[in-house]
Amino acid sequence: MGELIQFDKASELCRLIDRLAEFSDIAEDGDNAGVTRLLYTQPWMEAQAFLAGTMSDAGLAVRFDRVGNLIGRLEGSDPDAPVILTGSHVDTVRNGGKLDGAYGIVGGIAALKHLKETYGVPARTLEVVSFCEEEGSRFPIAYWGSGNMTGQLDWRSGNELRDTEGTSLQKAMEASGFGLIEQPDCVRGELGAFVELHIEQGVILERMAKQIGIVEAIVGQRRYSVSLRGEANHAGTTPMNMRTDAMAGAAEFIVRLEQLAARAASLVATVGRIQAAPNIPNVIPGTVEFTLDIRHDSERTLSWFCDYLFQEYEDIANRRGLALVITPWLATTPVPMNRSLTGQIEQLCGKLNLTHRRMFSGAGHDAQLFAELCPTAMIFVPSKAGISHSPEEYSSPEQLADGVSVLASLLYELAYEEQSK
Amino acid sequence: MGELIQFDKASELCRLIDRLAEFSDIAEDGDNAGVTRLLYTQPWMEAQAFLAGTMSDAGLAVRFDRVGNLIGRLEGSDPDAPVILTGSHVDTVRNGGKLDGAYGIVGGIAALKHLKETYGVPARTLEVVSFCEEEGSRFPIAYWGSGNMTGQLDWRSGNELRDTEGTSLQKAMEASGFGLIEQPDCVRGELGAFVELHIEQGVILERMAKQIGIVEAIVGQRRYSVSLRGEANHAGTTPMNMRTDAMAGAAEFIVRLEQLAARAASLVATVGRIQAAPNIPNVIPGTVEFTLDIRHDSERTLSWFCDYLFQEYEDIANRRGLALVITPWLATTPVPMNRSLTGQIEQLCGKLNLTHRRMFSGAGHDAQLFAELCPTAMIFVPSKAGISHSPEEYSSPEQLADGVSVLASLLYELAYEEQSK
Known part of the structure; x- marks a missing residue:
């Protein structure tokens, strides 16, 4: 059983990541200022528009929800089966890197594109999401995207939250064209799984010379x-x-x-x-x-x-x-990942000949908001010197491709194969 | 041998200290802002003028030297004997107390006045000095007064030293009427002794319940x-x-x-x-x-x-x-005080029934600049809770009077009695 997907389009993946990094506020620090893409700013809007086009090019049906989460959908043949979701966040910290968040979105799009082109229509619907916000860098709140999607945050609660210039989250959201009652509700129906691909942001995989980190729990x-x-x-x-x-x-x-x-x-x-x-x-x-x-x-x-x-x-x-x-x-509180999914990922790493390590995520991630709602998993790739939230953030094209191989193989099992349970 | 002087004009001493404290920059902090009297400012000039009048009222001959040190002189009968000097500094830190510096000047004037009124003309000339500056609070230099008097600083060196508003020490000195070539040179001829009366600025005397601290060395x-x-x-x-x-x-x-x-x-x-x-x-x-x-x-x-x-x-x-x-x-480097003088002070404390303790000065003082030139000593009185450089700085009228008793008794021995050596 299973289809091993060895994703080999590393250069295409990196090209998309580089394009996305161009959507950044012009920082005063000059060339090495990294990426600054805060919620509902002009670069953020341009980045979401670019991603929408990329999803569309990949053959996905594109929509935004009410807070500006962007979703690309590959419709499955079974309309009653719960959706299999992957993705990460499009916003960055100030002067951050190219990969934190962006990698999980671009990697997800690449995986869905590859699956569609190779295997056609899945049994269960696959979606990739570009969450509008996770870092808490502009307003004093984090997980605005996944929090609204999981119902843990209320899209109408942004009136009192202000950025350093005094603009409320509500006003900023409306100014970028979101927060309208007639837009699609954020809260989802039943999900079959959520899988997030992310850079480690730590030194463990590099020091242990492992290619893939399998998250057992978010601390x-x-x-x-x-x-x-x-x-x-x-x-x-x-x-x-x-x-x-x-x-x-x-x-x-x-x-x-x-x-x-x-x-x-x-x-x-x-x-x-x-x-x-x-x-x-x-x-x-x-x-x-x-x-x-x-x-x-x-x-x-x-x-x-x-x-x-x-x-x-x-x-x-x-x-x-x-x-x-x-x-x-x-x-x-600590959030354990789904044991069945982590076991599946471990088996896939073995079959793909990728060295791997079970580990904890010391940082918070969108995935932690989904863990109570549906089976949830995270896949890590190594970060050079453990650096993140910095222009120095780096993972090699091969490392990034390895992560997509594991993600695509897992999504294949979840969406294309007959579920034994 | 010796004359025990029990100084009993504590209320007059405190009145002078309170008057001097009125010469302070009006601080924004309101009533409890303490004393701010920085070198060559308007309050500083008024304070020196007030002290000149006080010295004159005490029957002393008054003069300023070239950097604005103020000296009150009680001429002795022996024109060849070296001068016996006492005093301290008139400047304060920002939002400082009434006593740090001021006490040693006002106490010195009170001692000389008492000696003159009681014993008339001394054998050796007595002088009390109000040093223009010690704290280093306005310009990035300390001991401007005693440094010029002992020849360790040069009165022409203030061109490069600037306060926070960019005014040079030289300009500030000239604006307050000093720094003129025709004014009296700061550097003194031979001195017979320098004795400085000061608050302890520490908790030792209070905790040990001692009335007088005898400084053995400045650390x-x-x-x-x-x-x-x-x-x-x-x-x-x-x-x-x-x-x-x-x-x-x-x-x-x-x-x-x-x-x-x-x-x-x-x-x-x-x-x-x-x-x-x-x-x-x-x-x-x-x-x-x-x-x-x-x-x-x-x-x-x-x-x-x-x-x-x-x-x-x-x-x-x-x-x-x-x-x-x-x-x-x-x-x-540490500066030891004169052993003969500290021994004399200890004996006087015994005769005056004042509890005392030999100790080190953990803070720097004008006295340390004189120690290489002439026999030098320091007399401490207790500081409440060890507090200084603060509006909370306090010593009781009795404690302040005790210090003057010791100072006046010592000056009597140094200036009125026949010297055995």
Whole structure:
């Protein structure tokens, strides 16, 4: 059973990715500024229009939904079978790369085009989606596309969300021709599966020399602000044993975080931002604030880790006479991918002779919004040096083609073959 | 031998201090903004004029030198004896307190007035100085007053030094009527002694419940910028063992600094400023820069400590794969006070029934510029909660009067009594 698709049109794939990257806000940084394509901006509109044309050229029926998600459809012969969906997001961070999001759309179109040209009409309808937004780069909200499609966000909720220039999401959406009551509803009926192809954005596949990453779960995240308050004092006239030094306390916190994180397998913990006050060389800092970003694939481990860490933090703060305030500001639960799909992907990698590794996604993705609704899977390809959200983002044409081979082979099994279940 | 002077005009002293504090730039912060009296500004000129009048009322002969140091003189009967000098600086930091600097001037005037009224003409000439500048708050230079008086700074060197509004020190000096070739030279002939009365600016006297601090040495200082460079990476997709996290490295550095400093008696070490990049919650910091401020009364200990610390820093950086750059930007050597004078002060405290403690000055003072030229001493009074450079700066009227009692008693011994040596 099964049809092994070795996608060999790497140059065509890269040409489309390069064309798409041209739709970017002209940045002040010059040539190496990367791609800036924020939701509902002019480059975003041009990129969606270009993708609509590309989908149409591939023989797909094209439509936009009410928030501007773009969908290309290859109608199946069984009108009652649930749709098999693939795709990713068209928006980028500021000064981002060519591949984050774009690869999953272009790869999806290439896969559907190849399947249609080679095998004709599928049994089950195949669709590829270009989600309007995922990064949260323009408005203080993320997953605007997949959130509306899965019913977890409401397309009418954009009035209070504003970009840095004060434009509301609602106004921006209307200005680009979306958000109209007569446009097709975002929320979908039953889906047979959602499969997202994406770059890894990490160093694991490259360091382990694997061609394909098979995502077992998207990690849960906890983010906190930690505030330590001691006493600002003269750096020269205050003996070491008479200080309540917020900086020394924060340093002990950060060292302890790293030590504990190293003990909890596959957990990651990061202090990305720090701010001391008064932040003057000859004054002992009276306050230090820093952020915690903690991620793991098990909700139980996340809870246990944070509870244990914060108990230690309390102890350290008490010993040092520092006032401690820990404020949570983001919490997402881990999202497991569908076991049957990950098993299928693993088998396909074996048949395609592609080295592979089961792994977690440490970053959030549109796929996590679908996992409760339908069988969901993610396929990763290696990122050079693990870099993403940067003009340096890179995967080789061969690596990109390998990902499409796996995606197309999986979509063939899901849409063309008789389902045993 | 000796005359014990118990200075009891605390209310007059405080009235003068309060009057002087009125000469301050009107700050935007409102009532609790403290004193802002920067070199050669209008409030500075008014304060010096007020002090000149106060000196004159005290029966002293008044003059300004070329950079605007104000001197009040009580002529002695022996024209060949070197002058005995006391005083401190009239300028303040921005939003500073009433006492830092001002106390030593007003206390000096009160002491000389009392001595003249009680004992008449001294054998040796007594002078009190209001140094024009010590804090380095307006121009990027400190000790402008005492530096010119001791010949360590040149009054013609202010052309390149500019305040935040672009005015040069030279221009500002000329605009306030100083810097003229025909004005009296700053550099003094031989001095018999310099004694500075100052608030402690630390918590030691208060915590130890001592009334007088006798400075044995002004500490040496070393300041450095420490830069750590690793790799900025995604906080979610980079496993703990694949990171070169500049923040984790900096935290280990700061913890180690505190541990080592606690072992070296009376050494103080501070990380006052820190800056991470890109300083975003979900990105592992690629670089962290922080400042080191290290002080001790022994040059050998300072050198040893910094050498040892930086060897450890190299080891930590190597283990973590971080690039380390340590840049020195300030180094002053410790300045011992005159042993004979500190002994005299200690004896006087005993006779005056004032509890006292020998200690180091962790802050720099005008006195350190005189120590190579003549016998030099400093007398400290307690600072409430160790606070200085703040509107909260406070010492009680009794504490302030105690300091003047010690100063006046010492000046009596130095200027009125027959010198055994």
